[in-house]
Amino acid sequence: MIVARTRAALRDARAKLGTVGLVPTMGFLHEGHLSLVRRARDENKAVVVSIFVNPTQFGPNEDLSRYPRDLDRDLAMLREAGVAVAFVPDASEIYPEGFGTRIEVGDIALPLEGAVRPGHFSGVATVVCKLINLVAPERVYFGQKDAQQCAVLRRMILDLDLPVRMVVAPTVREADGLALSSRNSYLDAAARVRAAALHRALRAAEDAFLAGERRADRLRARMEAVLAGSGHDGIDYLSVADPDTLRELEAIEHDALLSLAVRFGATRLIDNLVLDRLSGA
Structure with a gap:
């Protein structure tokens, strides 16, 4: 598995792959993420997984600083799962000095999570759009647990004519029904x-x-x-x-x-x- 830490390294690795499925994550992986990886592996020649705790989707009083992280564990899991490339950029690689563009998706991003977490979906849409542009996948994979996120990103992909198919997989749960998170x-x-x-x-x-x-x-x-x-x-x-x-x-x-x-x-x-x-x- 190639671990790409820069956009240039990612592009070099991507050029050697065939059809690609992209699984965007914020790391601290669990079976829900791995189920997406397995589906992507079944439906594409190669899988790229991003691990990036995206600061622009966290509000000022949210849990960015304490969001769980364990990169070594995550990379070991991805190697075992047969991932071709893990993209693990720093924030400065995604948002270099002078970065000033944000995507606003519209009404679908305003209620529910959008009302409780103003600006959240703008941050999500912007980083996912960047990841799609960088990886150029045939398919991008998300879980149903984040239903509004899926609806927002589906709208963005449609509105911006992004050349990718979005795949939404069922929520993975514990035995008592709690959704994995x-x-x-x-x-x-x-x-x-x-x-x-x-x-x-x-x-x-x-x-x-x-x-x-x-x-x-x-x-x-x-x-x-x-x-x-x-x-x-x-x-x-x-x-x-x-x-x-x-x-x-x-x-x-x-x-x-x-x-x-x-x-x-x-x-x-x-x-x-x-x-x-x-x-x-």
């Missing part, structure tokens, strides 16, 4: 047990939908009721939205995206679930 490492043992309520809340709303409930306020109430017994430390949002626009729904006539953001101590976790009208009652 690098931030799970922040949870102490008690908070880790409580955090399983996120998936239970989503499933409770899904069960109501499958039983015929179509009023969005009732589904939000189902999620809130489950979370009420979890000992959480705050709910940022409970959403029942159109999966394409992320506009909140009053009644579900087609598909819907259930999503939530909940705090356990200083740790903020997100999760989501798609309701498919074809599977409903």
